[in-house]
Amino acid sequence: MEKEIIAFLDTEKIVDLQSVQSKNNLKEIYFDNSKESLEVIRHSCAHLMAQAIKILYPEAKFFVGPVIEDGFYYDFRVDSKINEEDLVKIEKKMKELAESKIEIGKYEISKQEALQKFQNDDLKQEVLLRIPDGQVSIYTQGDFEDLCRGPHVPNTKFLRFFKLTRVAGAYLGGDEKREMLTRIYGTAFADKESLKEYLTIIEEAKKRDHRKLGTELKLFTFDDEIGGGLPIWLSNGARLRSKLEQMLYRAHRIRGYEPVRGPELLKADAWKISGHYDNYKENMYFTQIDEQEYGIKPMNCVGHIKVYQSDVRSYRDLPLKFFEYGVVHRHEKSGVLHGLLRVREFTQDDAHIFCMPSQIKDQVSEILNFVDGLMKFFNFSYEMEISTRPQKAIGDLEIWEIATNALKEALDEKGLKYGIDEGGGAFYGPKIDIKITDALKRKWQCGTIQVDFNLPNRFKLEYTDTNNEKKQPVMLHRAILGSFERFIGILTEHCAGEFPFSIAPTAVGIIPISNNHIAYAQEINDMLLKLGVDCEIYDKNESLNKKIRIAEKQKLPMILVLGDEELEKRSVALRDRRAKEQKNLSLDDFITLIKEKTSEVYF
Known part of the structure; x- marks a missing residue:
């Protein structure tokens, strides 16, 4: 037809x-x-x-x-x-x-x-x-x-x-x-x-809705008395988030990033220099202190610029890589707020790299390797898109062309395909957007890599080159997850609340069959805590089957059942949710298994 x-x-x-x-x-x-x-x-x-x-x-x-x-x-x-x-x-x-x-x-x-x-x-x-x-x-x-x-x-x-x-x-x-x-x-x-x-897919998405699972798994909540778009992290969610932060901290340090911390409140003068005051003011919150105007930061870049300016820089120091889990606030209308996916306060896995123009391609290439390892660990497929100069922008057209070409060359040299989003760049520079695809084939924009010649110029950043002449560095803005809030929301729906062992809020549920086995359960709990593994002991006066059902509803990666035989032999009856298997292990072998899981290099 x-x-x-x-x-x-x-x-x-x-x-x-x-x-x-x-x-x-x-x-x-x-x-x-x-x-x-x-x-x-x-x-x-x-x-x-x-x-x-x-x-x-x-x-x-x-x-x-x-x-x-x-x-x-x-x-x-x-x-x-x-x-x-x-x-x-x-x-x-x-x-x-x-x-x-x-x-x-x-x-x-x-x-x-x-x-x-x-x-x-x-x-x-x-x-x-x-x-x-x-x-x-x-x-x-x-x-x-x-x-x-x-x-x-x-x-x-x-x-x-x-x-x-x-x-x-x-x-x-x-x-x-x-x-x-x-x-x-x-x-x-x-x-x-x-x-x-x-x-x-829509029906499956309803089952996986991170707001529904967030309540069931006791990860986070919202409260009208606190305000819309301001998530409150409960113990389980705080553990999940902390594990994710620690994992990324190690990965950043291995790659030569230095941790820094900028203030959340800056004088409006700083935002005027950066261009945020003229180009982003409607998305910011302002207040008065000692008759001076201050702005709560919507981004971390100005703080990192001040770290760069704290010392004299030479070409030998570059590239300088700073990272921060920076809490930022952005004004969002109440009608667009949506669980963790659209909030007013969030924490970016933010990094800024200060480098010479000749180092841009290598730095972008390294970031792309970082992205690839992280996405593979969480089983996300992804694609990339270059966003070019928007109508509301700062900086010369020539500078924008140099920056945009640097991104294209980095992707071309790695043989990576990408789309072009004409006019979709940030007001201060072009960017690569990393769009991930989840288990339900939905696309999400999370990470970004932005080349910025403009902020270094506005803040008069300098380094001394091989001829002892003053030069202006290039600034790369980089976030891989985007924000912890949004990424955790997406990840929760992607894995339907069954988080990887290494970041699961509670990785092991320990079920003593009777009161005689509680001391052994506590011993195992203490051993696992020393390895950085959070556990929960199900020791209420309930039937074994009910305890197992309660633990399974929490989607725990592992469940241990302890009875007379396990106590006598110092062993565990292991239910591995991800491997979908049940087996008996000696306690020593189980601890070895846990050490292997917690010592893996992920990306």
């Missing part, structure tokens, strides 16, 4: 059939599951949903309905309270409209005409405020029409394979000071099989 064309691609811009003037030199977009096709399908499905809502709730008024990474949503106002059960009847109406094969049309009017046309619709007025003067486009399907720049499929017959996934609240324009609208999320595909596969 021949595929149907639903739109065209003009360079990177999608042009739908309703808008195309000439097909010359345009690439066809067919009705399939390609990235471009899904963008058109999902955008159109958002309108299909809005049309169905308008029929079911005639008083409904609509704000915006964009395509997002894995689907779409629409924000709207309605008199009724819409819950998950209502999604079924909305879907039913959407299917009827899709099966009616309604033509989707388009016409254009001036912005002034649109303001007049929608004068009684305050949400449409809000949308028009965000649109430049000139012509605006309106898409129609049956009696329904909506402001939209497109693109859309030509007919609702292409919108048969969709699913509404959840209903939520969303502040108008993302501003928590404004009214709460209703938001419905959904997704759509070109065929039934792809939709079914996606929904299976």
Whole structure:
């Protein structure tokens, strides 16, 4: 069966059939599951949903309905309270409209005409405020029409394979000071099989949700009296995090990084020099101390610059590598906060490398090796993307070109493939973004490597070269995990709470069958603690099977059962969750096994 064309691609811009003037030199977009096709399908499905809502709730008024990474949503106002059960009847109406094969049309009017046309619709007025003067486009399907720049499929017959996934609240324009609208999320595909596969992943994702597992495994919590986006780490989560930090600490030291520590509060003058005050102020928190303005740091780079400036530097000192588990704060709107994945306070596994221009490629290459080892240990696949100069940027174009080419050359020499994100760089330099893929095939942006010629210039950093002349170093910004909070959230879902032995909050559960075996359990517990292995003794007055079930629910890597035979022979009955096996070992052999696990070099 021949595929149907639903739109065209003009360079990177999608042009739908309703808008195309000439097909010359345009690439066809067919009705399939390609990235471009899904963008058109999902955008159109958002309108299909809005049309169905308008029929079911005639008083409904609509704000915006964009395509997002894995689907779409629409924000709207309605008199009724819409819950998950209502999604079924909305879907039913959407299917009827899709099966009616309604033509989707388009016409254009001036912005002034649109303001007049929608004068009684305050949400449409809000949308028009965000649109430049000139012509605006309106898409129609049956009696329904909506402001939209497109693109859309030509007919609702292409919108048969969709699913509404959840209903939520969303502040108008993302501003928590404004009214709460209703938001419905959904997704759509070109065929039934792809939709079914996606929904299976969604169901598995619900089981793996780090917020759900975080509660079950007692890792972290949030409290309204403390404030949104400010995680509270419970004992289990603090142990997990500490083990991860210690593992990375050793890896950094082996690679020649020096630990440093900068203050969390800096005078606003420092942020003015760095450019954050002009370019990043809306994301920062400020306060007054002794009638001077201070800013809580959103990044660690300024503190590390001050470490560099604390001494006279020579070319013999370079590269200088500083790292810090730096606590930073960024202003996030409450509507975007999401468990550990989007918070207001977080800790970066941050590092800054000061080097000569001739050392950039080697340093980036070494960082890429570090990334590869770490991702392999956690069983993540990953890909890289170079982000280039954004519109809001500091520094000369020539400097940006030198920095961008250095990143490309480092990746090319290692034979690594990468994409280009035009305009996606930080305001002070281009970067490599490391995007990991988890067990559910979801992509996450975590680590980053950024080349920066601008901050060294702004802070007048210097080193003395071989000719005893003053030169300006290059600054590399580098984080591999991104932040401990976000990475732990992602890792929790990736491994469904079954953490690797080396970082598991509780690595070994010890179950004495009766009170006669508690002393032996405590002895083993003490031995393991000295090896840096956290344990828990299940010594409540409960049945053996219940103790084992409780320990298994905590997803412990290992469980030891101790009875008369184990006490007499000084052995253990080991249940290894990851190896999926049960066996008896002498206590000495078990301790040797633990020593091997805790002495492994991971990356």
